[in-house]
Amino acid sequence: MATIDTTAEIASPHSDWLDKLDRWCARTGDRINPILVKETRQSLKSRQFVVTFSMILFAALAWTIAGSLSMMPQIYTTPSAPRMMIGYYAVLALPMLMVVPIAAYRSLEAEIDDGTLELLSITALSPWQIVLGKLGSASLQMLLYFVTLFPCLAYAYSLRGVDLPTTLLIVASLGVAGLLLTVVGLFFAPTARGRSGRVSALLALIFLLVLAEYAMGAMVFGMIFYGNPLSQSELLFYVVASTAVAFSLGHLMLTSTAAQLTPETENRSTAVRLSLLAFTTVCVSTIALAVLVLRSSGLPIYFFGMFVIAGVWTFCGALMVGERSTITPRIRRELPSSFLGRLVLTWLTPGPTTGLVFTIIVLSILTVMQQASLSWISRSGIARGIYSSQLRRFFGQPALLFVAYLISFLVIVRLLMYVIRLRNNPRVELGLAALVVVALMAALIPYSMQLHYNDYQPLTYDPKWQMTNWAFTMASALERRLPPNIISNVVGAAVGLGTIAILAAWKTTRPRRTATPERVLQELEKKPQGLSEQSAS
Amino acid sequence: MIAVHSSGSDCIELRRLHRFFGDTKAVNDVTFSVGRGQVFGYIGPNGAGKTTSMRILATLDLPSYGDAYVDGFSVVNDPELVRKRLGFMPDAFGTYRDVNCSEYLDFFARAYGLVGRHRSQRLQWVLNFTGTEGMANKPIRGLSKGMKQRLCLGRALIHDPAVLILDEPAAGLDPRARIELRQMIRQLADRGKTILISSHILTELAEVCDSVAIIEQGQLLATGSVDQIQAERQNQLELTMRILNRQDDVIEALKGFGESVLMDNAIIDGQFIRFGFGGDMSAQAALVTHLVNSGFEVAEVRAEKKSLEDVFLQVTEGLVQ
Numbered sequence: 001m002a003t004i005d006t007t008a009e010i011a012s013p014h015s016d017w018l019d020k021l022d023r024w025c026a027r028t029g030d031r032i033n034p035i036l037v038k039e040t041r042q043s044l045k046s047r048q049f050v051v052t053f054s055m056i057l058f059a060a061l062a063w064t065i066a067g068s069l070s071m072m073p074q075i076y077t078t079p080s081a082p083r084m085m086i087g088y089y090a091v092l093a094l095p096m097l098m099v100v101p102i103a104a105y106r107s108l109e110a111e112i113d114d115g116t117l118e119l120l121s122i123t124a125l126s127p128w129q130i131v132l133g134k135l136g137s138a139s140l141q142m143l144l145y146f147v148t149l150f151p152c153l154a155y156a157y158s159l160r161g162v163d164l165p166t167t168l169l170i171v172a173s174l175g176v177a178g179l180l181l182t183v184v185g186l187f188f189a190p191t192a193r194g195r196s197g198r199v200s201a202l203l204a205l206i207f208l209l210v211l212a213e214y215a216m217g218a219m220v221f222g223m224i225f226y227g228n229p230l231s232q233s234e235l236l237f238y239v240v241a242s243t244a245v246a247f248s249l250g251h252l253m254l255t256s257t258a259a260q261l262t263p264e265t266e267n268r269s270t271a272v273r274l275s276l277l278a279f280t281t282v283c284v285s286t287i288a289l290a291v292l293v294l295r296s297s298g299l300p301i302y303f304f305g306m307f308v309i310a311g312v313w314t315f316c317g318a319l320m321v322g323e324r325s326t327i328t329p330r331i332r333r334e335l336p337s338s339f340l341g342r343l344v345l346t347w348l349t350p351g352p353t354t355g356l357v358f359t360i361i362v363l364s365i366l367t368v369m370q371q372a373s374l375s376w377i378s379r380s381g382i383a384r385g386i387y388s389s390q391l392r393r394f395f396g397q398p399a400l401l402f403v404a405y406l407i408s409f410l411v412i413v414r415l416l417m418y419v420i421r422l423r424n425n426p427r428v429e430l431g432l433a434a435l436v437v438v439a440l441m442a443a444l445i446p447y448s449m450q451l452h453y454n455d456y457q458p459l460t461y462d463p464k465w466q467m468t469n470w471a472f473t474m475a476s477a478l479e480r481r482l483p484p485n486i487i488s489n490v491v492g493a494a495v496g497l498g499t500i501a502i503l504a505a506w507k508t509t510r511p512r513r514t515a516t517p518e519r520v521l522q523e524l525e526k527k528p529q530g531l532s533e534q535s536a537s
Numbered sequence: 538m539i540a541v542h543s544s545g546s547d548c549i550e551l552r553r554l555h556r557f558f559g560d561t562k563a564v565n566d567v568t569f570s571v572g573r574g575q576v577f578g579y580i581g582p583n584g585a586g587k588t589t590s591m592r593i594l595a596t597l598d599l600p601s602y603g604d605a606y607v608d609g610f611s612v613v614n615d616p617e618l619v620r621k622r623l624g625f626m627p628d629a630f631g632t633y634r635d636v637n638c639s640e641y642l643d644f645f646a647r648a649y650g651l652v653g654r655h656r657s658q659r660l661q662w663v664l665n666f667t668g669t670e671g672m673a674n675k676p677i678r679g680l681s682k683g684m685k686q687r688l689c690l691g692r693a694l695i696h697d698p699a700v701l702i703l704d705e706p707a708a709g710l711d712p713r714a715r716i717e718l719r720q721m722i723r724q725l726a727d728r729g730k731t732i733l734i735s736s737h738i739l740t741e742l743a744e745v746c747d748s749v750a751i752i753e754q755g756q757l758l759a760t761g762s763v764d765q766i767q768a769e770r771q772n773q774l775e776l777t778m779r780i781l782n783r784q785d786d787v788i789e790a791l792k793g794f795g796e797s798v799l800m801d802n803a804i805i806d807g808q809f810i811r812f813g814f815g816g817d818m819s820a821q822a823a824l825v826t827h828l829v830n831s832g833f834e835v836a837e838v839r840a841e842k843k844s845l846e847d848v849f850l851q852v853t854e855g856l857v858q
Contacts, residue, residue, distance in 0.1 A: 122596055123650075124617075264599055265613060523621075
């Protein structure tokens with residue numbers, strides 16, 4: 001019996017390029033992060049997305065009608081965009097700065113709670129892929145929300161009163177802030193353990209999100225109602241600097257999140273340390289650029305930047321000192337092999353000793369740069385008169401003292417953690433707790449003792465008692481009532497302790513790289529299943 | 538070159554495995570190996586250390602001391618190579634909301650790096666094998682426990698691993714689902730998969746396993762084939778006799794027979810007496826002759842071979858940590 005090949009007839013004219021397109025789509029689909037595929041499928045079907053999307057549509061429509069009617073008939077004659085834009089901003093900001101970051105937090109938290117993260121961790125997916133997949137899915141949701149509201153923003157722009165650069169700047173800021181807050185949400189998810197820990201983490205995240213919502217709102221209100229007060233070069237600086245800082249901070253937080261999801265045997269530290277270095281470099285560059293480009297109006301960025309760097313290094317330094325000292329066979333395979341490599345790169349390998357030396361070296365370099373920049377700012381006339389003296393007052397001696405105390409306390413924390421780790425295996429966060437305890441003890445004990453011997457009368461700074469009391473010493477430095485030799489004593493002590501720590505760390509450069517077995521190398525070189533077959537086709 | 542992988546043809550090997558949680562020794566010096574294509578039962582009361590050992594094998598936890606190997610690769614040094622060869626089914630389902638069965642399996646196939654036609658072929662095979670083909674487009678949340686368990690087995694099989702680790706796969710399943718699961722395990726073993734399975738339903742393990750290991754308080758108490766362990770415990774064979782006269786004197790007479798009679802847990806119920814016996818068939822015949830010569834009227838003798846459950850109860854003491 002004769003049969004008709006219908007497929008051949010249908011496929012003939014365009015089948016070739018359609019097949020190619022189909023194969024290309026399939027290949028591209030295979031390269032997409034599986035987490036992104038799963039999360040997108042999941043989130044687009046979720047009730048949270050449906051409700052949020054419907055609410056955005058309804059709120060945008062309601063505001064378009066209500067806002068337009070409330071401005072009738074002036075809407076035809078006077079610029080009415082600011083009022084409409086504020087409404088649309090409010091509609092868009094809530095899901096982008098609140099709903100999506102919390103959804104990302106919940107998504108990663110649910111993976112941990114439901115045990116699916118463990119199932120993922122035994123697949124070929126890396127922690128970075130897991131985190132990036134979650135971020136990608138959140139970005140897609142944000143894009144969808146933005147696309148939904150795009151006609152409304154275009155409508156508001158057509159009403160005149162807000163120029164195109166301002167509109168674009170608002171949208172871009174919202175996008176960057178939304179992404180950064182989503183990264184913050186992901187960062188918070190694995191930090192807390194247990195029910196109370198999770199509740200605390202969620203509350204802290206909500207507090208941060210509300211704060212960010214408020215700050216963004218204030219900025220957008222200002223831009224819409226008062227226009228853009230910045231010159232072109234200032235605007236360029238702020239756009240570039242804030243993007244670079246947001247990107248490097250986001251990278252640091254994502255790396256830290258991925259590190260928290262990485263098994264103990266793997267190297268969790270090096271990537272975080274490199275990312276921390278990159279973030280510090282971006283911050284220092286931003287501060288330098290602010291002073292160079294914006295001159296005296298860049299000094300607030302100088303102040304703020306100093307506090308950020310000090311805070312980040314205090315936090316990260318304590319965590320690094322709290323790390324486990326065991327170098328697993330996995331990590332040994334990645335150790336630098338040459339003498340120069342061991343000398344320079346050992347400080348990036350995991351461990352509390354390398355972490356302490358890394359922190360001491362970076363803090364020392366930063367302090368030298370900070371003190372030099374302070375002197376340059378005063379000499380170059382960027383800060384004049386009382387401004388210059390205030391700058392020296394806040395960032396001269398107190399900054400030097402802060403770093404000296406931090407280094408000394410970190411050395412003590414390292415010793416404490418060594419003793420604690422002899423019989424226990426606590427989390428790295430204990431390093432932070434230990435630093436807080438050491439700092440409190442160093443301040444409270446001498447203060448209480450002097451107070452007692454002084455019959456509980458008001459105290460004056462006595463270097464004999466209060467040299468370890470960082471709070472009293474720094475407050476006295478701010479008031480310029482510090483005896484002349486106290487700074488050299490504190491800095492000298494820090495230099496001494498730091499030098500001992502570095503000398504004692506010499507043996508950490510000794511472990512040699514171990515060879516990866518031949519069979520393991522062969523296995524690692526094998527292609528994933530199906531890949532060879534696909535490339536052949 | 539430094540050799541870090543184990544030698545030999547064993548597919549799974551635990552070597553002096555220890556895992557401590559503070560003062561608790563969850564796994565304490567456990568050593569055993571499982572040959573290629575074997576179904577190996579891991580038996581122990583709750584808190585014995587089964588799940589901890591399995592989690593270490595699945596590279597989800599680290600040993601405090603010792604190592605475990607899958608296909609010769611260390612779980613400590615080369616976990617990514619172990620993961621390629623291993624399918625793990627934990628006691629919790631680990632499923633997602635708002636995802637259907639085929640999407641769930643497709644996601645894990647992608648996560649294991651399967652691409653292109655190979656992925657769709659594996660997906661189809663797994664759906665067929667686990668009998669979830671009809672449920673492919675149904676959301677997971679609507680599935681019964683048995684179907685979820687099949688789906689999770691499918692997830693563990695999606696990348697065609699050589700080794701399967703199944704932690705309590707039959708827990709909470711109805712009899713039909715248990716039988717079907719047992720059949721699937723047997724089919725997988727016939728296809729050359731090495732399977733380590735833990736369960737509390739010991740009769741099930743006896744039917745499906747080639748070998749078993751009994752663990753309690755983190756320590757390995759017995760290991761070998763079910764018959765081997767039963768044979769080793771033959772000295773605890775249970776003998777029931779019906780004595781028609783002088784029941785009060787029978788204990789003394791039995792004690793007089795020798796060491797093979799174990800009267801520690803002897804039970805006398807009217808004319809019946811049940812006691813442990815450590816001898817073979819000829820020793821049983823000699824015992825009957827001894828009793829008859831001593832003037833007892835022996836009407837019935839019944840020897841009962843111990844089930845895996847009895848062996849388990851005998852070996853373990855019901856201690857938990």
